[in-house]
Amino acid sequence: MIEELTRRETLRRGLAAAGLLALIPEGAIPALADDETDVPFTDIPKSFNPNNPNAPTRMLDIRKIDGMLTPKDQFFAINHFSRPDVDGASYKLKFTGMVNKAAGFSLADLKAMKSNDVVVGFECSGNSPRSVQGLSSCGKFTGVRLSALLKQVGVGTAAREVVFFGADRGPQDVVFRQQTFKLEQQFGRSCTLENALKPEPLVAYALNGDPLTKEQGFPVRLIMPGWYGVANVKWLSEIHLQEDRYLGNFQARWYRTLRGVGGTGEEKDPATQWVESEITHMQLKAVIARVRKSAGAYQVLGFVLNDGTPLKSVEVQVDGGAWQKATLDSSNSQYSWKLFTYRWEGATPGEHTIVARATDAKGTAQPTSADLSRKKTFLEDNGQFPRKVMIG
Ligand SMILES: Nc1nc2c(c(=O)[nH]1)N[C@H]1C(S)=C(S)[C@@H](COP(=O)(O)O)O[C@H]1N2
Ligand SMILES: [Mo]
DSSP: OHHHHHHHHHHHHHHHHTTOGGGSOTTOOOOOOTTEEEOOBSOOOTTOOTTOTTSSSBOOOGGGOOSSSOOTTTSOBOOSSOOOOOOTTTOOEEEEESBSSOEEEOHHHHHHSOOEEEEEEEEOTTOSGGGTTOSEEEEEEEEEEHHHHHHHHOBOTTOOEEEEEEEEEEEEEEEETTEEEEEEEEEEEEEEHHHHTSSOOEEEEEETTEEOOTTTTTTOEEEOTTBOGGGSOSSEEEEEEESSOOOOIIIIISSEEEEEESSOOOTTOTTOEEEEEEOOBOOOEEEEEEEEEETTEEEEEEEEEOSSOOEEEEEEEETTOOOEEOEEOTTOOTTSOEEEEEEETTOOSEEEEEEEEEEETTOOBOOOTGGGTTBOSSSSOOOOOOEEEEEO
């Protein structure tokens, strides 16, 4: 895709010279050309250190986004235990619990089945301005539909919940009332059987056409298009079917949101309900990632993440002025991140504040951070993210 965009850009330049530019769709996001420069952001925290190979968490430097697919060595990476070494040759994906026949699929078995490619963008539910929104990326994943595997093993009649375990494990605090147990835990997440049988979930073995990297879950991971990062279980080793809800730490304790609904939002207002919810589908979020100067004009680039609902609009506001329509990129697809560009006319020297907001076809609008004040926990921060830039 990046190569494609570069080719498209070369073409664009040729056509521009020939006065035929109008033939090319607006909004393609090419790599920075020789005569273009990045406009610096003045809001990057001093401590921000993206793409540090030694850090346990790798963040994407969103100022470097130059196409749909995040290169594998820049793709953000988060893990709760140390990254396990899984041997691809002896790997088996086990199906256990309420299945008609317990089964194991080797990497070769999976690769022999019908493969699907899907471009999926996702973010960690903890992504926020603190990490300059760098806990996000977009890749092309290749794999087998989860529904096809479930069909092959046969789902038991009582099964309602599908649990996905990674090969990573370690001691963790398990809290029950006032007691805390230190117990060996495996990374696990679950979803309902209904969600598992949808066509989207993918048991993936490749990222951008190459085998998964160790950071991204080699040899096999789950991809849940439209869901937050945590649902995409890496180093996938076992899929367990059961009747009851799965209540592991990463499902029922760590990854939840607590927010006030109704009433005034005052903690003592009986009309306000304090609702706890699971971290599942991504909340609508637009982020300005990059601003570039090209032949005296300024172009703002950004991305939108959401649950796959079509977008109605993405708008950009400069220094508190009127909201202006941004252009969605022609390379976007339903579950990719949605790239957008905005041509910033009349930018004057000095510091400016720019912000983006997205609205989807169901009318869901991206909140401001003030709108999120009733959210008590820090996950699912999809508030608008005003950026500061310096025009030279
Ligand atoms: N097995 C396993 N899968 C995991 C995790 C983990 O710790 N172990 N972290 C999750 C979280 S919190 C996120 S945000 C995503 C990050 O995916 P990435 O590292 O490919 O960017 O992986 C998810 N899958
Ligand atoms: Mo995450």
